[in-house]
Amino acid sequence: MNKTFSFLLFLFISTFAFAQKNKPNIIVIYADDLGYGDVSAYKKGTLSTPNIDKLANGGIRFTNGYSTSATCTPSRLALLTGNYPWKNDKAKVLPGDAPLLIDTSLITVPKMLKKSGYQTAVVGKWHLGIGKGAIDWNKELSFSPNDVGFDYSYIMAATTDRVPTVYIENRKVVGIEESDPIFVNYDKNFSGEPTALTNPELMTRQKWHHGHNYSVHFGIPRIGYQKGGKTALWNDEEMSDVFLEKSLNFIENNKKQPFFLFYALHQPHVPRTPHPRFAGKSGMGPRGDVILEADWCVGEILKKLEAEGIDKNTLIIFSSDNGPVLNDGYYDEAVEKLGNHTPAGGLRGGKYSLYEAGTRVPFLAYWKGTIKPQVSDAMVCQMDFLSSFAALVGQQVPLTDSQNLLNAFLGKTKKGRSNLVIESSTRLAFRSGDWVMIPPYKGAAVAKEVNVELGNSIDYQLYNLKSDLGEKNNLAKSNPKKVEQMVNDMKQIVGDKYNFNAHPLELK
Secondary structure, eight states: OOHHHHHHHHHHHHHHHHHHHHEEEEEEEEESSSTTTTSSHHHHOOOOHHHHHHHHHEEEEEEEOOOOOOSHHHEEEEHHHHSEEEEGGGOOOOOOTTOOSSSSTTTOOOHHHHHTTTTTEEEOOOSSOOOOSOOOSOOOOSSGGGGTTOSSEESEEEEEETTOEEETTTTEEEEETTBBBBESSSSOOOOOOOOOOOOGGGGGGOOBBBOOOOOETTEEBBSEEEOOGGGGGGOOHHHHHHHHHHHHHHHHTTSSSSSEEEEETTSSSSSOOOOOTTTTTSSSSSHHHHHHHHHHHHHHHHHHHHTTTTTTEEEEEEESSSSSSSSSSSSTTTTTTTTTTTTTTTSSTTTTOHHHHBOOOOOEOOTTTOOOOOEEEEEEGGHHHHHHHHHHOOOOOOOOSOOOOOHHHTTTTTTOOEEEEEEETTTTEEEETTTTEEEEOOSEETTTTTTTTTTOOOOOOOTTTTTTOHHHHHHTTOOOHHHHHHHHHHHHHHGGGSSSGSSSSOOO
């Protein structure tokens, strides 16, 4: 009897170990403000990204890959929760001291994967809030990535151009000392603390163009006010190396079990501060240089997977939170040194825009030996990771807006979504089949400070993307029946999130 029990126990343990070993590792590499034309595999721009191209040429290059939103916080919320971000009224670009945006009761990608035996980590840009308000950055932090499914986190709270300019490892600010606490405020400055306005001589590395004239750190003006914490403040030029090292260490420490790594790059978001190894290498100024830096980081991840012998058991998804922007608040020659490069890749608009360049982004799926190299026109979205990864590991998830597109992500079909609601700053548009419809919106047509077309018009806009990828020919007036059909289809999804009654269709 004991021998039988021992054999069954051994069989169970062996089977469990085999199942765990054969579950693929999953790495999502998420760039920040990288455009459709910034990846050279898309053959739109002039910048060379050889390591990212390895993913594209060795896996699937999606031509219809989308974030949900044209700004970062909402896109990240959708990726991790599988829900449209516009359903959450607080899903906007957050300050650095915002409370946690993700409801801790929700299922998330890391929570779901943990149930299937995965170790989970987020490294890099977070920008989804921490705590519940009135944060004391000098104590253990509650309501962090560790409360929504991540076993390990090494992050910045928001963005590189927002305070606090410190790293957070799990629930503690890295390097903070009791004798020199850090304080953060987004409403008013601390008495006697210098800013870019009062002490412009402090801006030794970059100067602000718009919106970045508060506290200055590392010679760069930021958004928000900050005081103290000198030993904890980051060095911008070393950030890529720091985040890469933490990611490589996580892979090293978890190579014998399935893991999920959300590697959230900070490039090419402003302020663009490449390590001296990459400064001047692109010929396009800091924006081009940090894209080369990000490409190098991708190459180092690939080398690590191969060195550890787990490259054939790792699914890698590469994408960006939204489309490109050149001048986003600093004088860094992104416009002046652009040359013939086309970050938007021929698409209209960019970051902040309802046009295609706002949300149609580089989107690659790579799994060495499993995914066959190909180009796919399937419409896929980052919001679909939850249901698709769940199908991959045999988990059931509650009904969300996420769709199971696993076969599309694995290259087994070129059928993806039939439609998608896209969003920018609470404004919504609707992609269905080859068509996109943008309802009327008041407001400026162009955001002058960043020189991006926003998609606002007093008229309905309708474009056939198959024949007019650059959205130059508005067909709304010549095809009112199609507009009506898309409006009705969009109503079924968005409900009262858009007031169509305020903009009635006038069918001829």
